Structures are given as structure tokens and as C-alpha cells.
Amino acid sequence: MLIFFFATLITSQLSATAQTGPLKVALAGLSHDHVYLLMQHYKQGEVDIIGIAESDPALINKFKKNYHLADSLFYKDLSTLLKHKKPEVVMAFDPNSAHLSVVKICAPFHVDVMVEKPLATTVKDAEQIVSLAEKYHIQVLTDYETSWYASNQTLYSQVKADQIGDIRKMVAHDGHQGPKEIGCSPEFLSWLTDPKTNGAGALFDFGCYGANLMTWLMDGKAPLAVYATTRHIKPDIYPRVDDDATIVLDFPKATGIIEASWNWPYNIKDLEVFGKTGYLQAVDPNTLRERKGKESDFSIKKLDVPVAPFQNYVAYVTSVLRGQLKPGNDLSSLQNNLIVVKILSAARQSAKEGRKIYLK
Template identity: 80%
Template structure:
């Protein structure tokens, strides 16, 4: 009995040394998370992980009393979990990661609070609203040796991962063109919460309208497929198709990315008749389309018809952001140039900022 206890203690200590966190059952313990903001509607996906016991919420920062009461009541959260200031929370709680679910413009302040205390951060896409903020985030992460990860829904699509693997294996030859379609009917039209809508349609808090909200997906995927290389130039056109609904921001954007041997086209909109997130890649010898999360459409040279493959769910930790973030912050995975990595997402912000400038000035913007 004593030998078994000693052995178990040794194993747990060794696992902790390696960066693993184990529960009493031997499974990985829930990820200890603090939430910076509740106004981004993607927080409700995180709360599903909480209900399943996959994350342990150690603290929440939110100043809106309506949201505070809503989350307390809906998810049976104790009053003691709630704070009005992130610095105060971090003095009292020890999360493995702070997840930011507030305005995009607030991402830098979250990192500024967390980095000196060596607390990792995850933000919802995009990383920042300006290149200056993004570069400051990168600098803080490097200085204090923390991870700052960016979450995109499309990172966990089996179809996107299959496209990347086939292109990397040279199955369709050199990439010539990429096209990403990302959008829906509009945030108000699909019923986004008032708190989310208030900053999503604010050009300073969001960065732009559909240009930032949906343009970031294509920029993220294309940077990944181009092995972390930025385009040489960016050209964009934005429109206000529904100015009475979205008077302060664009609601439709088309972005063209110039690479040395390829072209990327990003179509982002709040004006489509249905939700869409797909990705087409044209190679010298074939074509691939990530139709939706689990369908891959393909056609190779000499073939008369397309094939459509239904894909299984990705292997962990690439199935969802909780598993991925857990693996990274616990030392089991190096993000490298992954879709969530800082390296990738700094380039994404540079693309979006150049697209915003291009649309405003009506000219192509060359990246340094």
C-alpha cells in the first residue's frame, strides 16, 4: 500500500516536472482559466467546456453588471469569482491561462497585465486592431516568456487541416491561387448579443467591420499555407451595403494578397444569405476545397469529376482550442507557425491593417 502511494506520488511529481497536469484519476486535470471579459459571444462555447468539466474557471473580470448577473445565474457561478480589475484577480488567483473575451482593442491591456506575472494568454481573433499593438504583444510575450495564442473557429476544421497536409506533401503542386469566403447575414441579423454588437460595430474597438471580423480568417489560413511568409502587397475594397444598420464600419470586404508566385483572395461579408467559411486552393496539378468543417472537395489534373470526402474529427489536441491551449501551456506542444501562433498572427494583423489603409486610400499597399 505504502509502495503504491510512493509510486503514485513519484509519477505525479514527474508529470508535473514535464509540464503535465493530472487529476486523481490519471487523466489531465481541467485547464485553470481566468476570463477577461464576457462580451464576446464566443465565450458561450468556453462555457460549454466548463459545463463538461474540461476547464476550471478561477476568476472572471467583467464590469457590466447585466452580464455578471446573467453568467452567475446561468452557470451557477459564485460571487467570489468576479472581479472588476484583471490585476487584482491575478494577485488573488493563479490561472494557467487568461482567455480574453472582450473587445479586440483590449487584447494588449490583457497581455500587459499577464506577461510580467508569467501568465499565458489566449485571445479571440484577430490578435490586435493595429500593428503597433500586435508588435507590443509580441515583444511582451518574448520578454516574459509566455504564450499568447489566437483562437479561430476554422483552426479546428478537419478540412482545413487536410488541405494543409496535402499541399505540404506536394499533392497538388505549387500553389497558384487561394480563395477564402467567410461571412454570414450580419451580426445583428443572426442575433448577436447587444454587448457584442456594441463593440463589433465600433471601428476603434473591433478594428473595422467585416474586414477585421471575417477577413482575419483568410489571412490566417493563407499565412499558414505560405509557411509564415507575408504577402508582398495588399489591395482591398470595402463597402457599406447596409449603412442604416452598420453606419460606422464596412460590412463587406474583398482583399487581394500578392505573393511572389501566388495570389490570395479573401472575401469577407456581413451580407451573405447564409453562414459560410470555406477555403479553395488551386495548385499547378490540382484543386482542393475545404467546403465546411468536415468535407473536402478535390479534383486533380486529368480527372473529369470532383471527389468529396467526409473527414473524421481531427486528432487531439487539434480538435478544439481548450485541448490545444492545454497542450501548449503545459509544455506538450510547440505552436511554431500554427494557426494560433504569434508568428502567424502578427502577419495577419499586418495584412488587415494594410487592407484597411488600402480601402481608405484606394491604392495597393506594399508591406515592408
Template identity: 45%
Template structure:
């Protein structure tokens, strides 16, 4: 029997938006073969640290044109030099991976995904999906044409606290959801010591799409889309500013985004100005609320209760506790990525929200959303 993702509750919408599932290439006991493309996104360090402990995947190649950066990673993580290449096409042809893990600039996502798709190879990219709607639509087109999966990795997808919030909302424990508030960010990329291979493009509006607005606004847009049953908001209103122009002269470091749905609102608060790192969410319904506390804690209060309760959310299933296990389960056909936090259909809506927020912040006007072209 196939397992279904905790978040996959909106299959009807997903059927019209997502790519057909890739045929599983290996048995469920066989590690998937993955190639890393790019080493300029610092999140790759977390992957390389976790890989030796995760039997779900086998690293068969790394593509990085910057040889000095490649050597740095080879030394730090004791990687076989034979893994490294500067040529994407050559690596895809020679290594035959099941998936590519993309740690390039956000702008380069489209190029890598399209190249992989031509080889019938699935992709998992770091959030967000792209920098523009044009690229997002091209990515979806490639996924559909070549029948591959394109997935987006968010740290918050693997938070059991968020899974519990989605579960309680879907089970009507909170009543009709009226308001969602999502806080995401940290003190700023330079302030926390982001590396020299990462900081220049992260703070470039072309390479990253925007500043904190895209870097952290995507988390809340992702969660809100799933909580709102895969529906796009009716409108998006955003304000963005730069409070530290000496550090971030080209992009915003502070933003507030309001998503208007019929009967509900979501407020996104992405920032590079928090006094400490945070990723937490508040979900308010007609009969209760749930507030996430870090990766695993929740605070709840329901109608008729006089005080708030604090608890630990149930652990996620083993195949959905981290990006590699999830990716392997998808490629083995054990999890169907429809309407969940990583799926392409969800992240097309996320891109609609981010693109509209960027336009709203620039023009000072609310942006009314139209249905995505099919």
C-alpha cells in the first residue's frame, strides 16, 4: 500500500498543476543516486553533514565550476576528488543519477532543472522555486514534458510542529481558519556569517529575486498555501524596506506581506532584522488556535478552555523527517507529492505570491491575483 504525505490533502487541484510522477527507477531498499549541482548555496553544508548518516541516498557526483570552492568542500568533508566535475551535461550523462540536488543561485534553478529533465532526471531545489514567474512556468513545463518530479526543500517542511498545525486545521480542531501569522528570518546574512560564495548572490535582486522578502517570505507563503487547501490568495499587499542600507544597498531586509483569502488573512513577516533566528507560525481558527514553538513544540487553546496548553507534536513518519528520506520515498513511489509543502503545484502558488509581493512593494499597490495559465 502506498503511503500518502501528511500534507497531501488537495489532490484534485494538484492533478491539474503538477507533473506526472516519475516511474520509480529502483526498489525501495536501494539508495537513490544523487548529484549535487552547485556549492554556492550554504545549505549544502547541512546536506553533506547529514548524508553519511542517511541510507536513503548515495552521492555519485558534484558539479561546481569554481575549482577552488570545490577543493574547499572536498577537504572539509573528506570527499573523493573523482566525485567532482565542472560540466553538468557530462556528469548527467556519465553518472545517471535519479535526482539532482540544486545548490546554485536561485536564478540558476531553471537552467539546472531543464537540463536534468532532458535526461529524465528529477530535481530537488532549495527554496524558493525560482526568481520569476516566467522561470517558474518554464520549470513546470519541463517537468510535465519529461514526466519528472520537481520538488522544493524548505527546512520548515520537516518541522513536526508545522505538520501538527496542518493536521489540526484539516481535522477542524481549530474551526474555520481565519488568520495565519508567520515569522521567519534572522539577524541578517552578513551578521550571521554567511560565506563569501553565498552572500554576494543572496543580496543581489537578480540572482535571488529580492532580499528578505524572497529569502524568508517563501516559508510562510508555502505554509499558507497548504493551510488554504492549495488555493492562491485573492490579493497580495506588501511593504518592503531596507533598514541597513550600508549592508544591503540593493535589496530589502524587512518586509510585511498580507495575503487576502475569502474569509481569512495571512500575514508574512520575513526579516533580516530579528534579534535572533526564528521560524514560527500562529494559526487562528473560529474555535481555537495553535502556535508553533520551534521544530517540535506547539501551544494550543480550544473553545471552552480557560488556559493555553503546551505540548510536543508527534514525530513525522520516517520517510518525511528530512529532505533525502522524502525524496527517496517520492522516487520509490511511496509518497505522492501532491499538494504538500514540497510539491511543484504548491510552489507555483508560492511563486505567484512572491512575485505579486515584489510588485506590490515596488508600486505601493495591492495586486489582485489571476489564475495561473495551464
């Protein structure tokens, strides 16, 4: 009996240690350039990478050399990795079109998943991901850079505290000079500029940010209809996909306008919200511009990093997977991101057919 007691105590202590140490992560793919931010978290000891599924020898050698990764970390595919390792989460840094395949492999192993935005390239894939997550009781979270902006978090809190009245209009600007122009890796560009693997061009790459934020502000409700136009301004650089998009979302009492582009003179990710009695603009990660009530001018606030665990995706994912936070309608939640894919898919159809698409 005493031996059993000590064995139970040791097991409990080991379990507690596992739940308080760095997040145990396996990587599915290395071709998405956002993986480099994850590698910074790894270098700082905030995650423990216990396995990497990657088949490209050049990418494997690149990461081994740059981050001093052991040969034993690498596996030819994700299924083989999960037969040998038990991560807390698989983080997918592969093409958007591969996200469903990652979830199909992870779900039977009861391993949670984080993907880079957007969740999927088609509504069918997104719905299958939701079905698998429900069947196997796993989390599937989606990472957006803008989720961790103090400005967006503060803007949302003020809207929900009724500081600017009912929302009338939302405008999101998201874009930069273009993925090739800013120096994205060849591996990333190869699928980012492919309509099958990315879903579209700027329409999906940057349109997803505004769709995600507006769904959040609308309490997880989808728009009634979507209308979109796309442009092909640089066909010599991006021959297969759009490089500029405008999406209009019709809500019962509000309008959302998403401007997404690979043609802007600099990087921009901002969000404007016009309420019945006030205005808020998340200018950049740490700047909020506002004007409320009878104020005669705008005020600008400089903000600190968001309150934990909303400072970055590693902190957030760790908190969710260890039972400290429920995603609900958070920006990373499945509920939100299924709607995002529906918006993007309708926008793609609208741009192709030249008409407004009504969502079911």
C-alpha cells in the first residue's frame, strides 16, 4: 500500500511538472515562414520541440544548421512521428490546403492542433476539421498575428463595454508590398502563390484578418451576404492568383469592409470601428486612436502588451491546452474560423461571378 502511495505521488508530481514546463510541440512542415517566430520561442526555452515532420531535405538541412537541431527530431511524415512521440500540440507550418490532412492524422491520436491562418481553403475542409475535433475531443486553434495586438484586444473590450454604441461599420486594412517583394522564402512562395494550396492570393492571405476580427466583434455571427472584387495588378510576379482584394460583409445592422493587398507601399494591419456614438482605430499593435461622444478631437493611447495569455500564440495555446482557458468565440476558436472560411469562400465565388453571395 505504501509503495502504491509513493508511486501515485511521483506520477502526480511528474504530471504537474509536465503541465507547468515548456509546451511540448511537434511541427508539421517547415515551409511556412511563420515557423521562424516559433523557432525564436524555442531558442528562448518557451517551447520544447520534440519532433518535426518534414520531407524536404533542403529544408531539413537548413533548420538543422540554423537551429542546431538533432537528427533524431526529424521524421519523414506526421503519422510516423506520432507513433514515437506524444506532443501536447502539433503546430502546422505547411500549406493551408494541408490543414485537414494534419487534423485527420492527429485526431485519432487525441493530439491537439494549431494551424496558421486561415483554417482551411474550402468550407468542406473546414467543416471536416470541425467534425473531427468534435468526434475526438481535440482543440484545433488558428493563429493570427493580429490576435496578439494590445490595440485589438483593447478595442474589443471597449466595444463590448458599450463605449461607442452599436457598431455601424468596420474597416480592416491588411497588406504589404507583396510576399516576393518583402523576401518570403522560395518554399513559402511556391504554395502561397498557388490558388490550390493557398486558396487564393491576397484575398485569402490578408482577407482572413478582417474576416476573423469582424466575426469576433459580431459575437460569432456570420454576415448575411458577401460581395468581393479582386485585382491582378502584378501578373508578371503573381500569374496564378489575385494580388489585391476588397470584400464587403453585410450584417443586419452593420457593414464590414476588408481591404487586402500585396500592392501597398508598406506593411499595414489596422482596424477601424465606427459606432453610433464613437470611433476606435487599432492603428498598430500598441496604438489605439479614439474619439467618443462629444469629444472635438481624437486621442491616441500607447498600450502595453496584452494581458496574459493573449500576448502571443504560445502563451495562449499553452493556457487553452492546459485547461486554464476555453476558446469560446476567441479569435483562434473553431467557431470563429469556420465562419472566416465561409466568408473567404463566398468572397472568392463573388469575385469570380461578379455578384453578391448570400450565406446560408
